Amino acid sequence: xxxxxxxxxxxxxxxxxxxxxxxxxxxxxxxxxxxxxxxxxxxxxxxxxxxxxxxxxxxxxxxxxxxxxxxxxxxxxxxxxxxxxxxxxxxxxxxxxxxxxxxxxxxxxxxxxxxxxxx
Amino acid sequence: xxxxxxxxxxxxxxxxxxxxxxxxxxxxxxxxxxxxxxxxxxxxxxxxxxxxxxxxxxxxxxxxxxxxxxxxxxxxxxxxxxxxxxxxxxxxxxxxxxxxxxxxxxxxxxxxxxxxxxxxxxxxxxxxxxxxxxxxxxxxxxxxxxxxxxxxxxxxxxxxxxxxxxxxxxxxxxxxxxxxxxxxxxxxxxxxxxxxxxxxxxxxxxxxxxxxxxxxxxxxxxxxxxxxxxxxxxxxxxxxxxxxxxxxxxxxxxxxxxxxxxxxxxxxxxxxxxxxxxxxxxxxxxxxxxxxxxxxxxxxxxxxxxxxxxxxxxxxxxxxxxxxxxxxxxxxxxxxxxxxxxxxxxxxxxxxxxxxxxxxxxxxxxxxxxxxxxxxxxxxxxxxxxxxxxxxxxxxxxxxxxxxxxxxxxxxxxxxxxxxxxxxxxxxxxxxxxxxxxxxxxxxxxxxxxxxxxxxxxxxxxxxxx
Numbered sequence: 001x002x003x004x005x006x007x008x009x010x011x012x013x014x015x016x017x018x019x020x021x022x023x024x025x026x027x028x029x030x031x032x033x034x035x036x037x038x039x040x041x042x043x044x045x046x047x048x049x050x051x052x053x054x055x056x057x058x059x060x061x062x063x064x065x066x067x068x069x070x071x072x073x074x075x076x077x078x079x080x081x082x083x084x085x086x087x088x089x090x091x092x093x094x095x096x097x098x099x100x101x102x103x104x105x106x107x108x109x110x111x112x113x114x115x116x117x118x119x
Numbered sequence: 120x121x122x123x124x125x126x127x128x129x130x131x132x133x134x135x136x137x138x139x140x141x142x143x144x145x146x147x148x149x150x151x152x153x154x155x156x157x158x159x160x161x162x163x164x165x166x167x168x169x170x171x172x173x174x175x176x177x178x179x180x181x182x183x184x185x186x187x188x189x190x191x192x193x194x195x196x197x198x199x200x201x202x203x204x205x206x207x208x209x210x211x212x213x214x215x216x217x218x219x220x221x222x223x224x225x226x227x228x229x230x231x232x233x234x235x236x237x238x239x240x241x242x243x244x245x246x247x248x249x250x251x252x253x254x255x256x257x258x259x260x261x262x263x264x265x266x267x268x269x270x271x272x273x274x275x276x277x278x279x280x281x282x283x284x285x286x287x288x289x290x291x292x293x294x295x296x297x298x299x300x301x302x303x304x305x306x307x308x309x310x311x312x313x314x315x316x317x318x319x320x321x322x323x324x325x326x327x328x329x330x331x332x333x334x335x336x337x338x339x340x341x342x343x344x345x346x347x348x349x350x351x352x353x354x355x356x357x358x359x360x361x362x363x364x365x366x367x368x369x370x371x372x373x374x375x376x377x378x379x380x381x382x383x384x385x386x387x388x389x390x391x392x393x394x395x396x397x398x399x400x401x402x403x404x405x406x407x408x409x410x411x412x413x414x415x416x417x418x419x420x421x422x423x424x425x426x427x428x429x430x431x432x433x434x435x436x437x438x439x440x441x442x443x444x445x446x447x448x449x450x451x452x453x454x455x456x457x458x459x460x461x462x463x464x465x466x467x468x469x470x471x472x473x474x475x476x477x478x479x480x481x482x483x484x485x486x487x488x489x490x491x492x493x494x495x496x497x498x499x500x501x502x503x504x505x506x507x508x509x510x511x512x513x514x515x516x517x518x519x520x521x522x523x524x525x526x527x528x529x530x531x532x533x534x535x536x537x538x539x540x541x542x543x544x545x546x547x548x549x550x551x552x553x554x555x556x557x558x559x560x561x562x563x564x565x566x567x568x569x570x571x572x573x574x575x576x577x578x579x580x581x582x583x584x585x
Contacts, residue, residue, distance in 0.1 A: 033174055034386040036560045037269030039492065042382045070494040075270075081388045083403065084379035090386045092270045094492055098176035099559040100436060100510040101481050102492075105176045109490045112497065 017053065022060075022117040025050040029114050033107035034090060036097035041089040041111055051085035057119035065089055068113050089114075121243055122209045122303040126164055132324045133358035138163045139316055140366075141337035142199050142351045146170040146212065147187025150195045154341070154350030154366035159202050161353055161366075166203045167315040168195075169338050170227070171214025173431055173560075174384070181283045181433035181558025183222030189230070192216075196227070197234045204240050204303065211294065211305045211315045218431075219249050219309030220284040228306060232582060241583025242303035247293050248576050249308025251285040251430055255574070256566060264567040268429070274564050282432035282561055287568075290394035292426070293575035294318030300579045308575075309431065311393060312338035316354070326358050331398045332418035333361040335391050336380055343380035344370035360416035362408060372413045374405035394429075394571070396422040425567050428574065432562030437478070437510035439554040440517035442525050444543035447502045451542045454533045455484055455503065458542065465527040470520055478511035478520055505543060510557050521551035 022029065028044035043060070045051040054060055066073040075092035091110075098105045120128075131137055140163035143150045147170060158166075175186045185192060203210035216223025228246060235241065259265050260274040267273060279285070286309035295318050297305045307315070316334035321327055336343050337354040343363065344352075350367035363372040381388040381400055391398040403417040446452060459482045472478055483489040486500030507524050511517035529541045536542075568574060 032384050034384050035268065036173060036177075036563055037271055038386050040382075040384070040386055042379075044379060044382075077386075079388060081378075081382060083400075083405065084375060084382060084388070086379060086382055086388075088382055088386075088388055091493075096271060096560050096563070097174075098178065100439070100479060100508065100557055103483065103490055104492055106174055107492070110492055112491065113493070 017119070020053065020119045022054065022119060023115055025054065029111050031107055031110040033093070033097050037093055039091050039093055039107040039110050041091070041114060043087045043089070043114065045085040048085060051082065051087070054087060054119055055080045059117050059119050060087055060089075065091070068117070121301040122203065122207055123298050123301045125207060126209055126319070129164070131164065133326065137320060137323065137325065137356040139333070139337065139354045139356065140166045140351055141168070141316065141340050141354065142166050142202070143168040143170070143195060144339040144342065144349065145172065146195045146199070147185065147192035147217075148349075149191055150198050151350045151367065152198065155198060155202060157366040158351040158353055159206060162206070163208060163353065165209040165211065165319055166199060167211045167213070168199055169213050169312050169315060171217045171219050171223070171309070175217060177433040177558040177560045180218035180220060180286065180431060181435060182556060183220060183284060184217075185223060185226060186217040192227075193230050193234060196230050197238065200231065200234055200240060200304070201238060204242055209298070209303060209305065209319070211307070211318070213307045213310035213312065213315035215306050215308055218284070218286065219307070220286050221248065221250050221308075224248065224306065224308045231304070231306065235582045239583070241581070243301070243579065243581050244304040244306060245297040245300050245302035246578045246580070247289060247297050247305065247307040247310075248578070249286045249289055249310065251287045251428075252574060253279050253285065256285065256430065259566045265430070265564050268563050268565055271563050274562065278434075278561050279432070281434045283435055283558065285430060285432035285562060287428040287430050287574055288394070289575040290314045290571075291318040291321050292395065292571045293577070295322050296572060297577045298322055300577060302579060313391070313393060320356055325356055326420070327396065328398055328418040328420035329359055329361055329416060330356055331391065331393060331420065332400065332403065332415065335398070336363065336377060336415075339380070339383065341365040341367060341370045342383065343377045344372045345376040346370060347376070360414050362412055362414050364412045368411070371411040374407050374413050377413045377415060378403070378405045394426055396420055426571055427565050428568050428571070430562055430564050430566055431560065433558045434561040435556055436559045437512055437557050438514040438517045439557040440509045440511070440514065440521040440551060441554055442505065442507040442521045442528075442551045444505045444525070444528065444545050444550055445502060446505070446543050448538045448542065450533075450535050450537060452486070452499065452501075452503050454535070455487060458528070458531050458533055459484075461531050461533065462524060462527045465531070466520060466523050469523050470516070476512040478509060478516050480520060480524065481508040481510075483508065514553050518551065518553050525551050
């Protein structure tokens with residue numbers, strides 16, 4: 001693995017640093033509703049290299065996010081947005097915002113699981 | 120001469136800078152006055168305010184009530200009305216009274232009448248209604264011309280009938296139709312946030328891509344800045360580009376902060392969907408003009424072949440009562456799930472639910488993952504909080520269920536219990552409280568529409584002495 005990383009790094013300077021935590025490099029990790037049927041999570045980075053390292057990490061792929069949030073992969077989309085050095089993750093809400101039984105009407109506290117991501 | 124007539128007579132158009140002042144992204148929570156004054160000093164060609172959002176949840180649309188208080192709502196309306204009338208420029212207000220249905224529009228309109236009288240203001244006002252005609256919606260649903268905007272059931276006639284209020288989001292078409300009546304003020308029901316700011320540019324012939332992109336950013340005022348805030352922002356539209364400047368000198372619109380705003384509360388940062396088209400931001404460019412200003416260009420506009428309307432509806436789902444209590448007993452915390460199962464059984468025993476009209480009991484246990492929508496459970500806390508929510512067909516049932524739950528939760532016995540004095544601590548009495556009616560979003564769909572004008576009718580009136 002180590003040798004592989006060295007080889008890749010020579011080709012691609014932005015390759016993920018093994019063991020790097022998302023919270024070590026992200027400037028913003030936030031969540032909010034995008035309408036009452038979706039929660040959207042924004043992970044924003046201070047610069048291009050950190051954004052690129054995160055973007056290339058399998059830990060931020062839609063399948064990995066689906067496993068982390070224990071939802072079907074079809075309910076997750078991941079959109080990298082280079083203009084803002086940001087990665088957007090959108091997940092279908094399991095309950096429509098504000099319906100009795102909802103836990104977070106604004107969807108502003110659904111980012112916790114992202115805080116534990118190792119890239 | 121009305122403010123709109125004056126604006127149209129100025130020979131504005133592509134190549135001539137159009138100054139747009141966004142005074143508020145959520146009128147009624149307190150418009151910061153210093154930044155508004157700074158914006159007025161820049162002689163904007165018109166002032167726009169957003170007054171609502173779906174983000175606050177289904178209650179306000181369902182109940183026909185404002186989320187903001189009368190005192191602060193009137194304060195803000197007074198500030199922007201006096202500013203616009205003083206400058207002689209149009210004032211456009213979108214999504215009146217939080218949710219933009221008939222009662223919200225009526226209440227906001229009454230506030231405006233009161234302010235005009237108190238301040239001796241006179242002006243011509245166009246009101247645009249946004250209540251979705253139910254017959255039309257039923258027809259569209261039956262014809263397969265509606266679709267859900269996510270994980271919500273397909274639209275059926277029963278859902279349409281049950282909704283307390285149903286609104287459609289109007290686009291620039293409705294505002295332009297209202298502008299043709301040459302008002303000083305436009306008060307709109309439920310509206311796309313962008314339409315408030317994109318209608319006048321569109322009417323004057325500015326390129327729709329950048330105009331809509333600018334509208335999308337400034338409708339949130341200075342949130343696109345660093346540090347973000349609620350102060351007024353000035354957008355200067357050139358044609359293929361626009362410049363953003365916060366009216367609070369402490370806030371800077373930087374290329375990264377403005378680009379990042381495209382992410383805010385949007386599922387897709389590269390596309391903004393409007394009733395008559397979509398903005399594509401994949402080629403958008405953000406250039407630094409100086410420390411506090413950014414120039415934006417590159418947004419492209421793709422018109423749609425068929426107009427669509429985003430439709431929102433809320434229905435009553437019961438009366439809500441809650442119970443509030445905490446616990447720091449490690450055995451209660453450890454056994455919370457079993458205690459809740461036991462208490463549910465006790466409550467069902469005392470109050471057997473009517474199968475035709477059941478009540479629902481929700482235990483939100485803070486300190487045990489109650490905040491998460493997903494299967495995320497944080498590390499066990501040393502203190503937990505029980506928020507028990509009851510939704511029942513009547514308040515009497517809701518209140519009774521909360522009361523019975525309180526007593527059984529307090530004294531529920533479980534193996535290993537030490538604290539036989541009580542399992543929970545009440546912060547005050549009564550700890551069980553009636554909250555009021557509960558609503559849920561039952562409609563969040565898009566419908567095709569062949570005749571936008573019939574859905575969003577315009578009414579014109581003259582307010583004040585004239």
